Amino acid sequence: MADQATLNTVAAAADASRGSLSGPRGNRPRPLFSTRNIVLYGTLTLAAIYYLVPLYVMVVTSLKSMPEIRMGNIFSPPVEITFEPWVKAWAQACTGLNCDGLSRGFGNSIRITIPSVIISILIASINGYALANWRFKGMETFFTVLVIGAFIPYQVMIYPIVIVLREIGIYGTLSGLIVVHTIFGMPILTLLFRNYFASLPEELFKAARVDGAGFWNIYFRIMLPMSLPIFVVAMIIQITGIWNDFLFGVVFTRPEYYPMTVQLNNIVNSVQGVKEYNVNMAATILTGLVPLIVYFVSGKLFVRGIAAGAVKG
């Protein structure tokens, strides 16, 4: 041992004399202010400011009183913070027909979004599972129709759907709008689920069949528990899409069922009286709050789900 140690020291000394110990070693240091870093962080900062400034202005404005708004700069923080505009936007603002604020629209949006999201995801996931794992007559045709459906601009279909809903007798009702959201979400959601299920190992499905599991057993006991990420992705897409929808809300419902977005528009564009910027800002933030919360809560899962769908071959 001692001999070995001496040998090592001798060898190290020999190396050092040749300069190999003082040379580059390990991680290469990188300068903090390289062109690469300046461009990279500069671009990111600009993009962040671009998106954050409007939000900042909205929050600040919504907390000011009207006299302060008229006097001041839109970027200056509120001198005297007031929550009055928020209360007004939620409970008292007038939308042309009535003056109970956004609360009515919020209730409507909830009653539209929850059933639409659940029904569309349920049906689309079963469709996607059937397309990915089972062979049935006409599956190619079904798939082609779905793909085409995903690319048709939906303005084209609005009038025919109005007629269909009227004939069935649910035009103007909440259920009518829920049906419309479910149908329009179907192509893209089905493709999403199909691709995800197709990326799961096929042998798992075969093993379950040998074990005697049928269509529903495999779906509920094997596929569902493995697919949490993609369900989260679908939920985010649907919640934000349906909550933010304006066009279908106007076209397919009567005023008493208008969703929050439509009511927001009516408040902001209401022609009577003075323009209350602080109330408008508060109303807008209130309307955007639900998608915002959904993103914050599930952002991590969202990214993971997308990545899982993309990477798994």
Add this chain to the structure above:
Amino acid sequence: MNTSVSVKDLTLKFGAVTVLDKLNLDIKDGEFLVLLGSSGCGKSTLLNCIAGLLEPTDGQIFIKDKNVTWEEPKDRGIGMVFQSYALYPQMSVEKNLSFGLRIAGMDKAEIDKRVARASEILQIGPLLQRKPAALSGGQRQRVAIGRALVRDVDVFLFDEPLSNLDAKLRSELRVEIKRLHQNLKNTMIYVTHDQIEALTLADRIAIMRSGLIQQLDDPMTIYNEPNNLYVAGFIGSPAMNFFKGEITSADGRPAFVTNGVTFMLDGYRAKNPLQPGTKAVLGLRPEHISVDGPETVNTHQAVVEIEEPMGADNLIWLKHAGQSMSVRIGGNRRYRPGAQVKLAYDMSLASLFDAESELRI
């Protein structure tokens, strides 16, 4: 003995591609049959047809003399083990084992009894509460075998079960599968592209190529008397040496000439009379050639080109009759490149094929 699985005129097409064409195969009760072939030759497809996971385009499948062509996989009395293990990731080992039984609505006591028995046979008792992600490859494959075991099936189907394991585990689990077969005496159909697995495990091997069975025989017959050139080249590692030439006669005895070198065929057991003038291919296995041994009617001189010591044996590459050939000798016998050696052959272990039909003569 009764037949256990019987495949009759099985044809399977994917669109315009014919993967299996009128394939016939009878497997005896309790037999260990290995389907051996290179990747893409249709082994898995055949196994999936037997399992009922693929619908054949034409033909019939019988299991225990019952026509199961239209039956669901679960009603065929088969269990299947996959290359990727295919364990249900969200279930514990115990739940994985019992999944099929719970689906079938079996009562709890019977399920527990069967799971206990399977985990004892496969020695996975301590793992029962773990999730598959917490198991090693070898343990996962044991659980996968257990899943077939608990269902008490007549026929076990294995689709390359050891291909995802490293070499050491592979040889361990190979022995275990053989032991399992000896204890259970079930019919087993085992797909692999690994000839060592095939030779060590099989009662009979079916060698497949582009959806056709080239030869169906016991391992020793396949090794010693390959039916055709393809089988001869496929089985054996290092591969058989082939010489292209012609059958002649020398001194009134049959012989084979290639590149001016004559091999006397004394001792070769021909299936058909040897016709002088026939173009043929002579196949000699590296392990059936002796180096610097006693003189025989066939003693040739050759020069060593390369030596590949492999521990237990030593593979030497020689230049002979205008081509390169390999010879396997004992690991302690070393030859330097350039050495002159004397070769002799045991013609009773040689193979001779018609150059045109590629069939054994």
